[in-house]
Every structure is written in structure tokens, then in C-alpha cells.
């Protein structure tokens with residue numbers, strides 16, 4: 001009976017709020033970084049701005065930046081540059097609550113947020129995901145001590161402050177697999193096998209789980225040193241003049257199992273014996289279209305392999321000395337002038353490592369000569385086995401065999417194992433938070449596409465289904481409103497009344513490589529769409545882009561009347 005009553009209540013609240021639209025309770029949230037409020041004066045000015053926009057909830061990032069906390073914590077040091085004796089979170093809670101604005105403490109759980117270990121990971125280097133040749137700067141949720149630490153930290157914050165909620169972010173894994181002893185052994189114990197055959201081997205064949213590749217096809221002068229399971233080129237070496245070009249024909253800077261990093265280590269070892277330096281470069285066109293995350297990932301990988309690559313602009317290629325090594329990670333668009341410079345560089349004795357080929361510029365004859373391939377092939381995303389053709393000692397061949405079908409079954413269990421680690425942290429925080437402050441909401445910023453979320457081992461539909469999160473905020477930042485529309489349709493299949501899915505929208509856009517406040521008409525269009533679809537509010541990213549125009553739009557249009565912040569329905573009692 002109680003159960004039935006619960007569901008009926010849930011349904012009626014959901015319906016009435018949807019029908020009420022903007023006149024009912026509504027979450028009018030905004031994300032902001034505590035690094036913006038290092039003094040009480042800075043905080044007060046921003047609170048006044050939030051209040052003027054008539055927002056009613058702030059999601060304040062209080063833990064990130066290599067383990068710095070912007071609240072009084074026994075577990076982590078106070079953030080750099082915070083005025084002595086001042087407590088940013090405590091001050092915000094007081095100032096916001098006086099104006100009826102909720103405060104949710106926002107934590108970045110997965111990404112570490114610093115280029116070098118500073119706090120937490122300096123004392124516990126083994127708490128990071130181990131990519132194969134060392135550590136990475138993402139927390140490894142596979143380890144119980146990592147989950148315990150983060151859970152303790154969030155609960156400490158909830159106990160000490162009068163919070164309206166705890167908010168997870170980056171509550172997922174980064175792009176790398178984890179080859180650490182704990183994950184391998186725990187997986188073996190749970191499922192009776194190693195997750196990936198050869199996960200710890202430095203010889204081929206090797207599995208690349210979840211490989212994504214923008215393939216180059218039809219090798220002409222390039223020698224294929226390793227193949228994918230369908231016989232297409234995985235690793236190829238092309239000699240040109242006095243130099244050579246090694247192509248790893250997939251997004252190798254993101255997914256590089258130990259056998260492959262061994263190949264890169266050996267190759268760079270040979271290439272730099274004469275004292276040549278390693279340079280990292282991307283093109284302006286690639287940067288404009290794809291950003292610099294591949295460049296950053298490649299820098300991490302090369303550093304781990306013992307090199308200190310200097311990042312240079314493409315204009316400098318023409319001046320590089322012969323004997324230098326140039327690394328191009330995912331440089332899909334290469335301008336004709338740059339292609340010619342690279343060709344000249346290789347011909348006079350330069351070495352080039354390409355991670356994923358220049359698929360969008362293969363119409364240029366210079367790039368066909370540089371790579372030794374005739375054309376661009378397809379994009380693929382799948383689990384793969386890479387086998388050495390035995391043509392080069394740089395791609396060492398082992399005695400072991402790999403059966404891809406078995407590997408796929410294992411990969412599926414491996415995905416389950418990783419998702420479980422992330423889910424266990426969410427569950428633990430939810431359970432403890434409800435015991436400490438039942439009314440505080442436990443929420444999460446999540447990938448807006450369910451498919452992307454699952455790929456990052458972030459199973460938020462399951463958290464909603466199992467009741468271990470009060471609501472999720474999908475980060476639907478696309479400027480194309482049709483994308484938002486499709487995503488809302490997908491969310492409604494999970495939560496028909498959007499009772500526990502609050503669309504997170506962007507008020508920024510990228511223009512010529514700079515981030516700027518989004519066009520007000522577009523902000524308006526997306527807000528209205530959410531409203532028509534019965535959303536119970538929005539959270540905006542982020543305060544930094546809350547310009548006077550946007551304040552006026554919120555204050556005069558969307559949020560004219562004061563309403564209480566939306567509270568999701570109580571969970572039906574179990």
C-alpha cells in the first residue's frame with residue numbers, strides 16, 4: 001500500500017509541475033568555480049549578480065585543481081590564493097541563503113586537474129589510473145581506497161556546511177584503460193580471467209579495447225609493420241629521402257596498450273640516438289576544429305616514455321634541424337604549406353610520428369608521399385587486435401595467441417567492472433549523505449548522450465533506476481538546438497516527466513578558438529524548448545559567461561517571478 005501511494009504521489013507531482021510550467025517550482029541553477037571567490041569581496045559581487053539574474057541555485061566547484069579544497073577540510077589543503085582566515089564555501093552558503101539561493105557543493109571526481117601530482121596523488125600515486133607505462137592523472141575508481149577517500153571528503157563537506165546538495169562531476173573514467181595490479185587482480189577474482197590477454201605484455205599481438213581510428217588506406221610506399229584483424233594497416237613505416245614516418249593508424253594517443261608504447265619507446269630511442277630533439281605539433285586548422293586534447297594526451301604519453309617534447313607552432317617545422325623528431329597527434333587537417341614543410345623536413349633527415357592519420361587532407365600529394373598511403377579510409381570504433389607482421393624489430397612479436405571473440409566477451413565484463421567502480425562511489429555517497437542530511441540532494445553532472453556516458457563507464461540511467469541519485473544534470477551544450485531536442489527525447493524514454501533529469505545548458509560558445517557568451521537568442525530558444533518539454537528548470541554553464549545581457553534576459557524574461565527551487569519527488573518507500 002505504501003508503495004502504491006508513493007508512486008501515485010510521484011506521478012501527480014511530476015504531472016502538476018509539468019503543467020504548471022515556469023509558475024511552479026523551478027531549478028534556476030548556475031555552475032561556478034570557487035577560484036572566482038578568493039576574497040569575500042569577490043564572492044559578494046558574484047552573489048549580487050546571481051541574485052540580480054533571479055537564479056535560485058548555485059553549484060559551486062569546491063574540489064579539483066590537483067586536490068585543492070575551497071572549504072575547511074581535514075583531508076585536503078585550502079585552495080591557492082584564498083585570503084587568510086576566509087572560508088569561501090562558508091561565506092557563500094551564508095550570503096546565498098540570505099537571498100533564498102541554494103548552494104550545492106560541486107566536486108570533480110574523475111579528472112585530477114593538475115599537470116603534476118600536488119596533493120592526494122603525491123601521497124598516493126597508486127590511486128591514479130595506470131595507462132600501461134605508468135600513471136595518468138585520473139582517479140582510479142576501481143580501488144576501494146579511492147572511493148572511500150572521495151566519499152569521506154564529500155561527506156565531511158556535507159557535515160560541516162548547511163548545504164542544499166552534493167554534486168558529482170567527471171564521475172566517470174577518462175579515455176584510458178587501467179592496467180594497474182589492483183584492477184587486473186580484482187577483475188580476475190571476480191570474473192576468473194585477466195581482462196585483456198596481453199594487458200601487461202610488451203609484445204604483439206595486443207588488444208586495443210574501444211579503439212577509435214580515422215584510418216588511412218591503401219599503402220603505396222609504406223611498409224606495414226602491424227595489422228588489424230581485417231588485415232588493414234595498423235602500424236606503418238614510410239621512408240622518404242633521408243628521413244622516415246611512422247604512422248600509428250588509430251587514436252593511439254588515447255589508447256596505447258603496453259606493446260604499442262614499447263614500439264613508440266623503441267622507435268623514439270633509435271630516432272633520438274644522434275641527440276635529436278622531440279617536438280610536438282598540431283596545425284592551426286586542426287586546433288580550430290578539434291581543440292588540443294589530443295596534443296595534451298600525446299604530451300603526457302611522451303613524457304611518461306621519458307621524453308620532454310617541446311610544443312611548437314607549425315610555422316617552425318621549416319626551421320627544424322634534420323635529425324629532429326616531430327610528433328603529430330590526430331592532426332586531421334594539414335594545410336598545404338605545412339604539408340610541404342613536413343615533406344621537406346623528412347627528406348632532409350627528419351623523423352615523424354603520426355598518431356591517427358591526416359584523413360581530411362589526403363587529397364594533397366605531399367601528404368600521400370609523406371605517409372606512403374593513397375587515401376583516407378573509414379572511421380572505425382571497435383575492439384581490435386593488432387598483430388606484428390614481423391618485418392621490424394620495432395614491433396616485437398610474442399609467442400602468445402589472442403582470440404578476438406573471447407577478448408570481446410572479456411571486454412564487456414571489463415566495462416561492467418569499471419562501471420561498477422564508478423557506481424559504487426555514487427551509491428556510497430548517496431547512502432551516507434541521506435543518513436547525515438536527508439534533505440540535501442545528491443546530484444551529478446553527466447554526459448548528455450547515454451551512449452557517450454556508457455562509453456565513459458558512467459551508468460547514470462542505472463543510478464536513476466536504482467534510486468542512488470536525486471537528479472542528474474546532462475551537460476547539453478550543443479549550439480544546435482536540434483541536438484538538444486533529440487537528447488530530450490532520449491531522456492524522456494528514461495524519465496518521461498523529466499522529474500529527475502534537469503537539462504544543463506550552455507551560455508558560452510567557442511568563436512575563433514576563444515570562449516564567449518552565447519548569443520541571447522540561442523539561449524532563449526533552448527530555454528523555451530526545455531520549458532515546452534516540461535523540464536523543471538535548467539542549470540547553466542557557467543557564471544563566467546553571465547553577461548549583463550544574459551542577466552537581463554533571465555531577470556526580465558525567464559525568471560521574472562520568484563519561485564522556490566524545484567525539489568524532485570520523494571523516492572517511493574521500499
Ligand SMILES: [Zn+2]
Nearest residue numbers: 142178180183
Ligand atoms: Zn586500476
